[in-house]
Amino acid sequence: NIPFDFTEATVGNVQLGSENGSGELLDQFRFCRTDFDHFDFSDHHSYLERNDWVLHEFSGNNATGDFSVEMTPEVIEETYRKAMTSANDVGDTPASREFEYKRFHYNRRKNLSLIRDEYSLDATTKAKKGASVVLNRVMQFTCGYGNRLPRIAALTFLLPLVYGILYVFGGPLETGAGVVWNAEDQLAVIGNGIYYSYISFSTIGYGGIGPIGWGAKLLAASQGMLNGLLFTLLTFTLFKRVLGGS
Known part of the structure; x- marks a missing residue:
C-alpha cells in the first residue's frame, strides 16, 4: 500500500479505483488544504462513512506523509471548507453536509486555540470569539449545524x-x-x-x-x-x- 499525500495539491475530475475493488482506496490518501476541482466524492461514500468522513489524515495504515504543513485547526477547517465547496459544485449533498459539519467543528477548535494562545487579541475580540465558540457548541449539540435532523x-x-x-x-x-x-x-x-x-x-x-x-x-x-x-x-x-x- 502506497500512501498518497495530496497536501496543497489539486485534485480534478478523476476516477479513483483499485484493482482488487476493496473500496478502501482512500485509506491511502490524505487531503490537506487540497483544491478540489469538481472532484466527485460520491463513489467513495462507503469509505467516508466508515471513517467518519475524515479527509485530513491517513486511515488504516501507519503512513505519515508530509508534515511541512502543520495540522492546526485552521488548516483542517480550510481542508473541509474546500471539500464542502467541491461537493456542492457536483451536487453531492450528503458529502457536503458532512464536510460542513467537520468545518464548523474545527472552526470552534480554531477559535478556542486563538483565545488560549493568541496573546495579541484584545478583550473585546476574545469575548466575540468566546461567544462564537458557545454558539458553535450549541449548534453542534442541538442540530449538528443543521445537518442532524433526528x-x-x-x-x-x-x-x-x-x-x-x-x-x-x-x-x-x-x-x-x-x-x-x-x-x-x-x-x-x-x-x-x-x-x-x-x-x-x-x-x-x-x-x-x-x-x-x-x-x-x-x-x-x-x-x-x-x-x-x-x-x-x-x-x-x-x-x-x-x-x-x-
Missing part, C-alpha cells in the same frame, strides 16, 4: 419530558401537579407533571396547573424561551434538508 427533533420533543420529571420532585420545583414523594397516586402526579411541562413548553398555558416554587417558575420561563429556539432550529434543519435533498 438530533434536533429528539431534543425538541423529549426535553419537556425531562422537565416534567423535575417538576414532581417538589421543594423549589413544586407545581400544582403535586409532589411524587407523598402522593397516593404517584403515576398520576408524574403524568400531571409531564403534562404541565409540555403545556409550558408549547406556551399554551391553560392555567389548570401552575408553578409554586421559585425553581419551578424559573424552569417554566426557560421552557418558553427554549420553545422558540428549538422550533427555529428544527424549522431551519427541515428546510435545509428539503432544499438540499435527502
